[in-house]
Amino acid sequence: MPYWLMKSEPDELSIHELQRLGRTRWDGVRNYQARNFMRNMQQGDLFFFYHSSCPEPGIAGIARIDGPAYADPTALDPHSHYFDAKASAEKNPWSALDVAFVEAFERVIPLAELKAQNALLELPLVQKGSRLSVMPVTGAQWAAILAIR
DNA sequence: GCCAACGTTGGC
């Protein structure tokens, strides 16, 4: 079973909001590489929930993929922040999927700590210039992060 | 708010 990491701005959706909801739709991804990873996800896959663009960027918990990717409805909604005028119901290039809460860590593991781990050097999250918002995590990386949680 | 780095767009 592959592991993943996905970024969310906590103002949009935080791990604690997901905990309250139990389950929600993960949408608004507008990058092809990230979208392709989402299409490769399977029900039951676990991912680290990363808080980005906030006072305390870092990994805040764990959630689970709750079903296969489907067409992202926000791309077709003119009132959505994620509206894409070039998308149509027939040809919608963007994908969303449902996710379920698993665990909120007692602390957010700060980005600086992740960057200091030799075991995570290959993780796109910590690489200079990388802005990828959805990425695979190897079993070894997963274990290394759990070990410092 | 700044700015480095990136992805996308569009003229040629």
Place this chain on the structure above:
DNA sequence: GCCAACGTTGGC
């Protein structure tokens, strides 16, 4: 197909 310009991401 090249590449400059632009908009966005996201840490600091």
